[in-house]
Amino acid sequence: MRAWLTLSVPELLATPPEDVAARLAYAQAGRHATLELAQRGAWVATARLLRDALSDDDARDWTVLLEYDLLRLEKRADCVILTDRAVLVLEIKDGATAFTPADARQVEDYALDLRDFHAGCRTVPVVPVLVATRAASERFVPPLIWHGVPPEPFRANAGDLRTVLRAIHAAIGLPEHAMDHIAWLSAPYRPVPNVLEAAQMLFDRHRSAEMISARADAANLTRTTDAVLRAIAGARAAGERRVVFVTGIPGAGKTLCGLNIVFGALRESGAAFLTGNAPLVAVLRESLARQAAPDRGRGAARREAVTALQNVHRFLEHHAVHRDEVPPERVIVFDEAQRAWDRDQAVRPSQRRGASVLTDSEPAHTLEIMSRHAGWAVIVALIGNGQEINTGEAGLREWGRVVAASPGWRAVAPTRALSAARPEQRLADAPQPWLTLDDDLDLTVPMRSVRDPHGAPWVDAVLVGDISAAARIAREAGGVPYFVTRDLGAMRSSLRYLARGLRRAGLVASSGAKRLRAEGLGVQVADVPRWFLDSWPDIRASDALETVATEYDCQGLELDQVGLAWGGDLLRGAGAWMVRDLSGSRWNLVRSDARRAFTLNTYRVLLTRARYETVIWIPRGSSAAAGRWHDPTRQAAAFDEVANYLLACGAAPLSPIPAEADPAPALF
Numbered sequence: 001m002r003a004w005l006t007l008s009v010p011e012l013l014a015t016p017p018e019d020v021a022a023r024l025a026y027a028q029a030g031r032h033a034t035l036e037l038a039q040r041g042a043w044v045a046t047a048r049l050l051r052d053a054l055s056d057d058d059a060r061d062w063t064v065l066l067e068y069d070l071l072r073l074e075k076r077a078d079c080v081i082l083t084d085r086a087v088l089v090l091e092i093k094d095g096a097t098a099f100t101p102a103d104a105r106q107v108e109d110y111a112l113d114l115r116d117f118h119a120g121c122r123t124v125p126v127v128p129v130l131v132a133t134r135a136a137s138e139r140f141v142p143p144l145i146w147h148g149v150p151p152e153p154f155r156a157n158a159g160d161l162r163t164v165l166r167a168i169h170a171a172i173g174l175p176e177h178a179m180d181h182i183a184w185l186s187a188p189y190r191p192v193p194n195v196l197e198a199a200q201m202l203f204d205r206h207r208s209a210e211m212i213s214a215r216a217d218a219a220n221l222t223r224t225t226d227a228v229l230r231a232i233a234g235a236r237a238a239g240e241r242r243v244v245f246v247t248g249i250p251g252a253g254k255t256l257c258g259l260n261i262v263f264g265a266l267r268e269s270g271a272a273f274l275t276g277n278a279p280l281v282a283v284l285r286e287s288l289a290r291q292a293a294p295d296r297g298r299g300a301a302r303r304e305a306v307t308a309l310q311n312v313h314r315f316l317e318h319h320a321v322h323r324d325e326v327p328p329e330r331v332i333v334f335d336e337a338q339r340a341w342d343r344d345q346a347v348r349p350s351q352r353r354g355a356s357v358l359t360d361s362e363p364a365h366t367l368e369i370m371s372r373h374a375g376w377a378v379i380v381a382l383i384g385n386g387q388e389i390n391t392g393e394a395g396l397r398e399w400g401r402v403v404a405a406s407p408g409w410r411a412v413a414p415t416r417a418l419s420a421a422r423p424e425q426r427l428a429d430a431p432q433p434w435l436t437l438d439d440d441l442d443l444t445v446p447m448r449s450v451r452d453p454h455g456a457p458w459v460d461a462v463l464v465g466d467i468s469a470a471a472r473i474a475r476e477a478g479g480v481p482y483f484v485t486r487d488l489g490a491m492r493s494s495l496r497y498l499a500r501g502l503r504r505a506g507l508v509a510s511s512g513a514k515r516l517r518a519e520g521l522g523v524q525v526a527d528v529p530r531w532f533l534d535s536w537p538d539i540r541a542s543d544a545l546e547t548v549a550t551e552y553d554c555q556g557l558e559l560d561q562v563g564l565a566w567g568g569d570l571l572r573g574a575g576a577w578m579v580r581d582l583s584g585s586r587w588n589l590v591r592s593d594a595r596r597a598f599t600l601n602t603y604r605v606l607l608t609r610a611r612y613e614t615v616i617w618i619p620r621g622s623s624a625a626a627g628r629w630h631d632p633t634r635q636a637a638a639f640d641e642v643a644n645y646l647l648a649c650g651a652a653p654l655s656p657i658p659a660e661a662d663p664a665p666a667l668f
Helices: 011-015 017-030 037-053 103-117 159-174 181-186 195-203 210-212 218-238 256-264 278-290 296-307 314-323 342-345 361-370 393-404 455-464 467-476 488-498 526-531 594-608 624-629 638-646
Strands: 004-006 062-068 073-080 086-093 126-132 155-156 241-248 272-275 310-311 331-334 378-382 409-413 435-437 480-484 503-507 561-565 570-573 576-583 588-589 616-618
Touching: 004 011, 004 017, 011 062, 011 393, 017 062, 037 062, 037 073, 037 086, 037 159, 073 103, 086 103, 126 159, 126 480, 155 159, 155 378, 159 272, 195 278, 195 435, 218 241, 218 256, 218 467, 241 256, 241 361, 241 393, 256 272, 256 331, 256 378, 272 314, 278 526, 296 310, 310 314, 310 342, 314 361, 314 480, 314 594, 342 361, 361 378, 361 393, 393 409, 455 594, 467 488, 467 638, 480 488, 480 638, 488 503, 488 561, 488 616, 561 594, 570 594, 570 638, 576 594
Parallel strands: 086 126, 126 155, 241 378, 241 409, 272 310, 272 331, 331 378, 409 435, 480 616, 503 561, 561 616
Antiparallel strands: 004 062, 062 073, 073 086, 570 576, 576 588
């Protein structure tokens, strides 16, 4: 039972408010939470408020759920009421004299969470109600259409709550079949936390098991995690060294799988999560430090996060210099292992760090370092198929070469690791004596997109140029969550409209889209953790919609709504993709297959960052009609072709949002 206390309305009316508060306090103690006297007083006031509001005969068949746990948000709704036709979600601010935007966003987010993740909310309205007990009265205005979550939370004070609840009840109308409360209470609530929310829960020792058991993709995640743990246990029992390859489509949960191993199953063993994705490390560390429990402290949480989440380049450099040092971890998780540097990139001097201390590829150094352990050791390599975005990335081929050449090492991988279209992304061309196949290591269910699993295959079809396949996917799915606009202002307005409650929107663009500055959008995010973690009115936050994150800033991370600013580095011509690179004041056509693949993968990364909708803004460009001010680096006809192509593939034209629904930035 997710609610701390569930009562029918007659039971609520028959129970003294002090007894209701006592039962809630008992439930809180069972969850090892600290009880404050102010909280107990608030519960007494809530019970009295609800007794007054629900005392009419037409509410006698309703059910009241107090302190309803919302796992993804790590919060509780004060009250959920089940009527015969709707789910009412109440946030009660005892003593409040005003309705604040922050409180309204909070209760709206609770309602959205139930709508998206509770199976009992799929076919009934989920209505958020903000109660500020001492605020001034407001007129109730019902929406025209009752489905899902209404556009705004309704508001009530203590004296108006009964009237508002009755008005909501009457406005919805009597359904053909009354809601079955028993069925609703037993229906699954299966949230899909984003990677930051999941990491926070895994980092919290008290909540990690609860998060894993409740996730919507629990079977998919558990199957792969169990396969990794089997391989680790086998290596330990046999005294072997193994590389365990985990593959998966974009958004299938590879990063979460790795975090689950480090913070969950092997937490006490001291496993480490290594990644070359510096923004991901920075955002995760800051997020975990901010969310630290009071008894742990931010400093201690930050130190633990730094130990568990490491930059793979610094890890390799440290152990390359200290060649006699055995790493403390027998198990390391190597994130985005297909992006590990090849030998040429690894040994190349850098402007920032000078001469490299590495003498071979990063896969080769990784195996050498873990070989320093006497006995068993395991490298869990997470492979993001189709997400190679830079030169010098070794690919799976180098991992296969190194494992084959390293005595005492074996590998476990799914069949997908042998079947990539590009040779450099295949572990080997055929089964090998050092390789054991286990398809449980392949994550095949797209989980980033909360409502629509068709986004990833649609993006694949779009980027390979298969217009008929993309259109078929969109048609059979009843539409895909991708929208096209030629108006930058319309994109911003739609993102503000779509990002309801506490959901986060942001702008992304390719690092090669260098002429977006001519369109008024060319400032790249400077502080990536703040961009992902802070909120408006902080102008550095993603939802200010002022700065863009590139593929390097956002790979491995996600937003709820994404605005993709399409650049001149990927256009359509002669029925195919044209990949271009800006040099000076002119674009050059890219002919190298590898560099073309990097650009296409860049757009794959950007097109798969959203958990909900992606709005694609394609600039209008410049035409000869501009006369002497015509800009040949922004040819309008080429951008028109991209827009027409995406629409033909099944993306929808962005519909105008109602003028009254377009929040001014100062209010967003």
